[in-house]
Each structure stands twice: as C-alpha cells, then as structure tokens.
Amino acid sequence: MKMKFSLYYLLVISGALLGAGLTLPAMTVVPGYGDYTPLIAFFEPDLSEVKSFSIFDSVLLLWEEGKYFVSLIIAAFSVVFPIWKLCVLWKCVELYYNQEDFHGALKWIEKLGKFSMLDVYVIALLVLIIKGLPGGTQIQVGSGVIAFALSVILTMLIPKAMTSRNEI
Amino acid sequence: MGFLKGKAYILIPIILVVVTGRVVRSLNSHERHNRETEYVMDGGDYYVQPTLVQVAPRNDLNQEWDSLDNSGPDLYVEIYWQGQRVYTSSVKADSLLARWSNAEVDVRNLALTGKRASVDDVIPAARIQIKENDSISVRVYDRDVLGKDEEIGSLEIPSKFLRLGQHDYTKEGSLVRRLVLKTFSLHSVPDLTDQDAP
Numbered sequence: 001m002k003m004k005f006s007l008y009y010l011l012v013i014s015g016a017l018l019g020a021g022l023t024l025p026a027m028t029v030v031p032g033y034g035d036y037t038p039l040i041a042f043f044e045p046d047l048s049e050v051k052s053f054s055i056f057d058s059v060l061l062l063w064e065e066g067k068y069f070v071s072l073i074i075a076a077f078s079v080v081f082p083i084w085k086l087c088v089l090w091k092c093v094e095l096y097y098n099q100e101d102f103h104g105a106l107k108w109i110e111k112l113g114k115f116s117m118l119d120v121y122v123i124a125l126l127v128l129i130i131k132g133l134p135g136g137t138q139i140q141v142g143s144g145v146i147a148f149a150l151s152v153i154l155t156m157l158i159p160k161a162m163t164s165r166n167e168i
Numbered sequence: 169m170g171f172l173k174g175k176a177y178i179l180i181p182i183i184l185v186v187v188t189g190r191v192v193r194s195l196n197s198h199e200r201h202n203r204e205t206e207y208v209m210d211g212g213d214y215y216v217q218p219t220l221v222q223v224a225p226r227n228d229l230n231q232e233w234d235s236l237d238n239s240g241p242d243l244y245v246e247i248y249w250q251g252q253r254v255y256t257s258s259v260k261a262d263s264l265l266a267r268w269s270n271a272e273v274d275v276r277n278l279a280l281t282g283k284r285a286s287v288d289d290v291i292p293a294a295r296i297q298i299k300e301n302d303s304i305s306v307r308v309y310d311r312d313v314l315g316k317d318e319e320i321g322s323l324e325i326p327s328k329f330l331r332l333g334q335h336d337y338t339k340e341g342s343l344v345r346r347l348v349l350k351t352f353s354l355h356s357v358p359d360l361t362d363q364d365a366p
Binding site: 011018020024 | 177188
C-alpha cells in the first residue's frame, strides 16, 4: 500500500516545486559601475538598486514592454509546458496504478522533455555573458531556478520509475 | 463528483502550482515589505534628509502665499534635534512642491572662501544619533524677504520611528500635504579615500 502512493507524492512535490520555482526569484541583478559604483549608489540609488526577477515576473514584464512574442515563448515553455507535463504524468500514474497502458502518453513526455531545462540553460548563459561585461554587474542565480530545476528532475525520474517497475 | 474524479489529472496539478505560487509570492512580498520598513537602530548614527515637501495651495487664512506677485511660497526646511537646529535646507523659490537632491554644493561659498568640500559636506542632511525617548522636529517655512519667515507646518517624529530609506511622514490636516524624509546610515556613505587610486 505504501509503494502505491509514492509516485503521487513525487508528483505533488514536483508541482509544489514548480509553483515555487515560477514565483521565487530566478535571478538577481546586482548593478556595478566599476570604480564609480559607490558614487552612483549614493547620487542615483535607483540605478544601483538590486533587482530580482522570477520567471513569472519576466513573462509579465516582457508583455508590458510590448515584447509579446518572447513573452509568449517563455510562458509556453516555462509555465504552460511544465504544467501540461505534470497533468500528463498524473494521468500516466493513474493508468499505471490501474494497470492500464500508459506508454503512449509517456512517449510525448520523453520527446518534449529535452526542452524542459531551457530556462536553466538561458539563465546560466546570461550569468556568463553579463560576467564578461565591464563595470562588474553581476547576475546571481536565485532559488527559483533551483526549485524549477528540481521540479523538472522529478518529472524525469517519475517516468523512469514507472518503466523500470514495469520491466521488472 | 464523478466529473471531478475524471478530471483530477488536470485540476490537481494546476491547483497545486497556482496555490504554491500564490503562497510563495505573498511570503516574498511580505519579506520585501519588512525590509522596506526597516526601522533605525538605537544608538546608530544617521542622516535625515528632507527630499520632498508639498504644501497646500493657500495658507491658513485661505490667502495666496505671496500676495505681492501671486507666487507660491519660498519653501525651506529646518530640522531640530535635542532642542537645537541641526539642519537648514536651501530655499526653493515659488514652490508648492519642492524637491531637494541627494547632494548640494554651494559653489559661491567654495569659490569665495577657498574651502574644500568633502563627500560628507555635499550631503544636505541632519546628522543625528538615535536615542530612546528622543525625537526630531521637522519644520517647513516660507521665506519672507521683507518680514519674519512664516512657519507653514511642523512635525515631531520620535527618533525610533524613523524608517530607513525614503518615506512619507505626512500629518493629516496640516498645510504640509506631503513631507518625504530620507534616512540612511552615516556610515553608508562611501569614503573615496579608501578606494585605490586609479
């Protein structure tokens, strides 16, 4: 009985991590102006303000700035797709415990699963690029990215658990 | 219930993500609010700087501030601490809404006296130390060239209730419609002599 519900627990944890990952700060921008940083911090504190952005905030900000296409792409791959994946996985787990065939649905998740970590790659790339710019501005990876990545990892482990048990 | 059971695989993940997201978002905004309203520390040294003052369009007798030329008041602010005036702002002429910058340099004074200006000198603010049962008095005046300056309004703020950053301390029912003070630590201002010479 205990093992029957373990995949549901993983799904719940994955869903909670996804919710947290979308709203917790994904990255923090710490502005730097080289040797003039303290002066600018004093005279123009707004320019030196440390700002944090979550994935959800990024989608809204891009939309408000009129970058609709980019906003929709990020919303599709960062919000809609992970939630859709969770819904499909939930259905797969239901079918699995009812001893029905779930492999058809799992195939779609496996095909599109490679896009799941896109956000993490983009943020890692941003950190590297910004680090190379003059002035010392930094981007720090936030807890949102970690929560999001953990959620994605769990959604990769759940199908593995189902298929490996099935083989046994 | 049958309908809901059939749709559990859609509803439960969506509800889970939305509820967790809302909870985390509200916790985050609560933490940000706490940071923004952080109070000063007892015994700490701080700058208290008036950054914005807005007054009513007419004085307490419902007359124009300057009846000679129908202009607005010439506003300036004084801060009193421990019974003594510790700061006087520059005068903003003909203003119902006056703003003071983070830094001010009296170029004429420097040129005439030949004095040097340090980083601390250009900060137009009162310097106070926070003590229990202490307070500061912020007074807004209309500079009168011919007669005595008229006090438009004043505000008594217990020192321990000063908040770090820029905040509105407006008192209801006063001719001073808005009074924004900026409070920051005396030790937060960079000492450029500590920097390596370029």
